[in-house]
Amino acid sequence: MAETQVLMERLEKAVIRLESLFSDSHRSIGTECGAVNGVNGGVAPYVEAFDRLLNGSVAEFLRNSKILEGDVKIHAEMVRAAFQAQRAFLLLVSQYQEPQESEMAVLLKPISDKIQEIQTFRERNRGSKMFNHLSAVSESIPALGWITVSPKPGPYVKEMNDAATFYTNRVLKDYKNSDLRHVDWVKSYLNIWTELQVYIKEHYATGLTWSKTGPTASTASVLSTLTSGQCLPPPPPPPLPPGPPPVFDTESGKDEATTSRSALFAQLNQGEAITKGLRHVSDDQKTHKNPNLRAQGPPVRSPTKSHTPSPTSPQNSPQQSHSPLLELEGKKWRVEYQEDKNNLVIADTELKQVAYIFKCNKSTLHMKGKINSITIDNCRKFGLVFDNVVGIVEVINSRDIQIQVMGKVPTISINKTEGCHIYLSEDSLDCEIVSAKSSEMNILIPLNGDYKEFPVPEQFKTAWDGSKLVTEPAEIVG
Numbered sequence: 001m002a003e004t005q006v007l008m009e010r011l012e013k014a015v016i017r018l019e020s021l022f023s024d025s026h027r028s029i030g031t032e033c034g035a036v037n038g039v040n041g042g043v044a045p046y047v048e049a050f051d052r053l054l055n056g057s058v059a060e061f062l063r064n065s066k067i068l069e070g071d072v073k074i075h076a077e078m079v080r081a082a083f084q085a086q087r088a089f090l091l092l093v094s095q096y097q098e099p100q101e102s103e104m105a106v107l108l109k110p111i112s113d114k115i116q117e118i119q120t121f122r123e124r125n126r127g128s129k130m131f132n133h134l135s136a137v138s139e140s141i142p143a144l145g146w147i148t149v150s151p152k153p154g155p156y157v158k159e160m161n162d163a164a165t166f167y168t169n170r171v172l173k174d175y176k177n178s179d180l181r182h183v184d185w186v187k188s189y190l191n192i193w194t195e196l197q198v199y200i201k202e203h204y205a206t207g208l209t210w211s212k213t214g215p216t217a218s219t220a221s222v223l224s225t226l227t228s229g230q231c232l233p234p235p236p237p238p239p240l241p242p243g244p245p246p247v248f249d250t251e252s253g254k255d256e257a258t259t260s261r262s263a264l265f266a267q268l269n270q271g272e273a274i275t276k277g278l279r280h281v282s283d284d285q286k287t288h289k290n291p292n293l294r295a296q297g298p299p300v301r302s303p304t305k306s307h308t309p310s311p312t313s314p315q316n317s318p319q320q321s322h323s324p325l326l327e328l329e330g331k332k333w334r335v336e337y338q339e340d341k342n343n344l345v346i347a348d349t350e351l352k353q354v355a356y357i358f359k360c361n362k363s364t365l366h367m368k369g370k371i372n373s374i375t376i377d378n379c380r381k382f383g384l385v386f387d388n389v390v391g392i393v394e395v396i397n398s399r400d401i402q403i404q405v406m407g408k409v410p411t412i413s414i415n416k417t418e419g420c421h422i423y424l425s426e427d428s429l430d431c432e433i434v435s436a437k438s439s440e441m442n443i444l445i446p447l448n449g450d451y452k453e454f455p456v457p458e459q460f461k462t463a464w465d466g467s468k469l470v471t472e473p474a475e476i477v478g
Contacts, residue, residue, distance in 0.1 A: 044094035046203040050087055057195045058083055061188040067181055071128045075121055075137055082114035086144055096217035098210035103218045108148070115141055126356070127329070132170040133182075136189065140164035143193055146200060150207035154200045161193035166396075166415055166436070322359075332356055333371075338363040342383075351390060357382070376401060395420055405431070414438045414456075423451060 043051075058080065065076030089111060099107065122138035125131065143160035146153035168186045175182035210217070325336040326344065333346055333355040341363040346355070349369035357365065357376045364383035367374065373391035376382065381400045386393075388407035395401050395414045403412070404423040414420050414435040423444045424431060433456060435441055441456035457473035464470075 043091065047087070047091050047094050049199055049203060050090055053192075053195055053199055054083055054087065057188065057192045061185075061192055064181070064185040064188045068130070068133075068185060070130060071121075071125055072130050072133045072185070075118065075134055078114065078118045078121060079137060079141065082111065082118060082141065082144055085110040085114050086147070089147065092217060093208060093210050095211050095214045097212065097214055099217035107217065111144055111147075115144060126358075127332070132167045132174070133185070136164045136167035136171065136186075139167065140193065143196065146196075146204075147208050153204060153207060154197050157193055157197050157200060161190065161197075162437075163416075164190065164193070328353070333367075334358075335360060335365060338365075354391075357384070370407075414441055417441075 062076050062080055065072050089107065092107065118141045119138045122131075122134040125134060128134060140160045140163050143157045146157050149156045168190060171182055171186050322337040324338050324341070325334055326338070326346070327334055331353050333349075333353060335344065335346075335355065335357045336359060338344060338360040339362060341360075344363060344365040345368070346365065347368045349367060349371045351370050352372060354372045355367060355374045357374070357379060359378045360382050361380040362382075364385070367384070367386040370388040370390065371386070372389070373393070374384070374386065374389055375394045375396065376384065376398055377394075377396045379398045379401065382398065383402045383404075384393075385404045385406065386409075389409040392411045392413055393403065393409055395403075395412075395417050397415075398417045398420075400419040401417065402421045402423070405425045405428045407425060408427045409431050411432045411434065412422060414433070415437060417438045419440040420438065421442050421444060422433070424446065426446055429445065433441075433443060435456055439458050441458070443454050443456060444451040445454060459474040460471050461474045462469050462471040
């Protein structure tokens, strides 16, 4: 165990070095590292192309973020670090052959950490004046996970880019007539993902391609390379000191229902806990050397089969728990992490106030009086009843939502949501329903003392009429 601990400490240091390597995107890697794939003083063409992206659209985004300062500037620096981590990974790909799946998880860890850092920063700054800026970045940064997508990673990046536009459109709406610096910021950020799609189409149209000639990539080889102070990648590295190699368990991780493939990266960050379950098995415990044990059942689990952890097995880290919250913070009502609460009520509302409802499940909230706006984000099986909203009611990244309007509301927006039923009142029949990337939406209209249900179209057909595109809902064939 002592040798394993030492090896893990060396591995952690190596990962940190891999993450920080090539931290200056303007520095020529080739002049420092010598030969790459047998060519002196250069890097692979697709790594050079990635450098151009860093020095172009990413650098422009950093400049525009620095102008806006504050949270946006801090967030942009995290984005820069994430792209640098991906650059280091692509350099590794250009010179090593594809590793084993268990090794891949550790090699992706620096990128995983950066994505987690970016998304955590947004969650911790929900009160920021530039929350829409932070959300645009946080929702789309999983696009860096394209390196795990096959056979066509380009469309995945576009999907993440579309997730950003929901929030960048809000930024444009708020600032297009008052501060063009924010408009420039939006253009430069979206341009990153547009150029990344072009880059992928040119160099990795069918997925990541590893070197065919170098040594096989592994945690051990990268560890030896980095701890010896050499540039990536050297000739085949010397062997590690004797001792059992660590076994990396990539199956554990956070159980998050967010979008997407970012969950893949969340599962990779486990730290030193991955080796706590290692132990020495003596010959008298091995069934193939002790026939008496076979009749009793094997005491040692097969590492290739799933099993239910015993009380002595290393346990996965529990999902972080949060205390339920229902409070007024400034002008914002915060309703967060409510579970199985069907009697939530906010009675003392004012016109200048807004409400933000986050990660509430199997609960119901009644908001009385008149309020400016309401946002429902990442909720499941949640019911909302409200009197009057003068602005907008938004539903984002949610599932099985029911909303009942008792008074008036001008606009209800539904985005990236599965299952949303809206009960309108007689006074709110002029309400506009705006939806995107959502399904199972129904509007219930009061008729003769009862409600009649009308589905919101999810499928559309578009045709060219000779001068413009005409789009209309597709008829449902029953």
